[in-house]
Amino acid sequence: MITIEQGIEAVMALASSQARPDRMPAEVVPLTESMHRILREDVVADADSPRFDKAVRDGFSVRSEDLSQIPAELRIIGESRAGRPAGDDVVVSKSECCEIMTGAALPVGANAVVMVEHSERLAPDRVRILRGVQVGDGLLRQGAEARQGDCLLKSGKRIQLSDIGTLASVGKSQVAVSRRPQVAILATGDELVEVRESPDSSRIRNSNSYTLHAQVRDAGAEPRMLGIASDTLPDLRDKIRRGLECDILLVSGGVSMGKYDHVEEIFAEFGVKVLFDAVAMKPGKPTVFGHRGETFVFGLPGNPVSTMVAFDIFVRPLILSLLKAENCRPVLLEAKLEVPAKRDAARTAIVPALVHFEFGSYRIRTAPWKGSSDLAGLSRANCLIVIPQGEGNIEAGDWAKFVPLN
Numbered sequence: 287m288i289t290i291e292q293g294i295e296a297v298m299a300l301a302s303s304q305a306r307p308d309r310m311p312a313e314v315v316p317l318t319e320s321m322h323r324i325l326r327e328d329v330v331a332d333a334d335s336p337r338f339d340k341a342v343r344d345g346f347s348v349r350s351e352d353l354s355q356i357p358a359e360l361r362i363i364g365e366s367r368a369g370r371p372a373g374d375d376v377v378v379s380k381s382e383c384c385e386i387m388t389g390a391a392l393p394v395g396a397n398a399v400v401m402v403e404h405s406e407r408l409a410p411d412r413v414r415i416l417r418g419v420q421v422g423d424g425l426l427r428q429g430a431e432a433r434q435g436d437c438l439l440k441s442g443k444r445i446q447l448s449d450i451g452t453l454a455s456v457g458k459s460q461v462a463v464s465r466r467p468q469v470a471i472l473a474t475g476d477e478l479v480e481v482r483e484s485p486d487s488s489r490i491r492n493s494n495s496y497t498l499h500a501q502v503r504d505a506g507a508e509p510r511m512l513g514i515a516s517d518t519l520p521d522l523r524d525k526i527r528r529g530l531e532c533d534i535l536l537v538s539g540g541v542s543m544g545k546y547d548h549v550e551e552i553f554a555e556f557g558v559k560v561l562f563d564a565v566a567m568k569p570g571k572p573t574v575f576g577h578r579g580e581t582f583v584f585g586l587p588g589n590p591v592s593t594m595v596a597f598d599i600f601v602r603p604l605i606l607s608l609l610k611a612e613n614c615r616p617v618l619l620e621a622k623l624e625v626p627a628k629r630d631a632a633r634t635a636i637v638p639a640l641v642h643f644e645f646g647s648y649r650i651r652t653a654p655w656k657g658s659s660d661l662a663g664l665s666r667a668n669c670l671i672v673i674p675q676g677e678g679n680i681e682a683g684d685w686a687k688f689v690p691l692n
């Protein structure tokens with residue numbers, strides 16, 4: 287049995303050893319389709335931003351030295367609007383100003399903008415200024431945000447909302463992003479029926495395919511639903527064969543010690559090279575990882591919470607690594623335990639928990655749940671706490687790591 291860390295290392299090592307340049311080649315998508323994709327080009331500023339000294343207030347562009355005595359009366363010699371600068375003939379000289387709007391270019395001679403709220407219009411061409419300003423007030427200087435040629439977004443970044451705006455502002459109507467890996471999802475078990483069906487008392491609905499579908503999407507990959515395989519060799523063989531055509535195959539269930547757990551047998555038939563099939567984690571111990579040629583293969587334990595946890599620990603980092611994302615590893619935060627938590631002697635426990643922020647730190651307690659099939663219990667939690675293996679408890683007041691669930 288290997289540790290969680292060793293398992294993650296094995297997955298990441300295989301991901302990068304197989305990461306040939308063309309494995310997840312970049313594809314070009316419209317800007318409107320690029321949200322949350324992994325960027326595959328460095329994006330540079332095509333011009334200074336702003337392109338000119340820009341007013342960030344509506345008011346009057348002035349020479350600050352003309353306002354040493356307040357109030358001061360100035361002559362209005364022109365107007366600068368957003369998109370329509372004052373002409374070259376407008377040069378602000380002593381005791382003069384130029385009316386200006388937010389987003390407009392500062393006229394020659396002026397060095398600050400006084401807000402309209404701090405003025406009184408006396409006549410069409412005269413204004414009384416009620417407050418002094420420093421050089422640069424009410425302005426954003428040319429290039430203050432970025433210089434032409436500056437790198438604004440680095441390849442590998444997951445495109446977030448603000449990046450959409452940045453891409454638009456530098457003229458990227460098309461964006462190079464990583465192709466999404468195709469991830470086949472296969473549920474196994476004679477007891478499973480589809481979500482829309484009504485199971486009899488001996489059966490349950492297939493929930494794993496749907497949590498995996500959501501997790502695959504969220505990680506930035508493309509799910510391919512292969513439905514449910516019965517616990518028979520021919521059906522498993524048939525569906526696993528189809529799954530092996532994808533970049534990643536996720537099989538849930540059928541990897542424990544039960545008489546009808548045939549998944550590893552079929553993996554062996556197809557020549558899947560298994561790198562591990564037991565991890566010192568609870569839940570998730572029977573997680574299987576291997577590959578067949580270019581395809582990464584997982585056997586995830588069938589219990590719904592186990593499947594989800596094993597995905598987050600092993601599959602998500604693999605997908606992010608294939609996408610060449612800059613941060614692939616799970617983000618762990620730290621919280622203070624409010625009540626003692628029992629450790630498992632042999633395995634790291636990953637347990638639904640409730641976390642909140644109070645007195646300057648996160649506080650955490652395990653949530654009531656009935657074990658790794660208890661989806662309703664997990665829905666009541668807002669994070670997973672990681673309890674390292676060992677004897678006894680971790681005590682109230684000790685620090686513990688957790689992963690937020692949303």
Ligand code: AMP
Nearest residue numbers: 473492493494539540541542587588589
């Ligand atoms: P297994 O790993 O196949 O022994 O399954 C462990 C437990 O998880 C059993 O109680 C199964 O009924 C349950 N299970 C397996 N697959 C699914 C699934 N797709 N959806 C919901 N529960 C499942």
Ligand code: MG
Nearest residue numbers: 474475539540
């Ligand atoms: Mg089963």
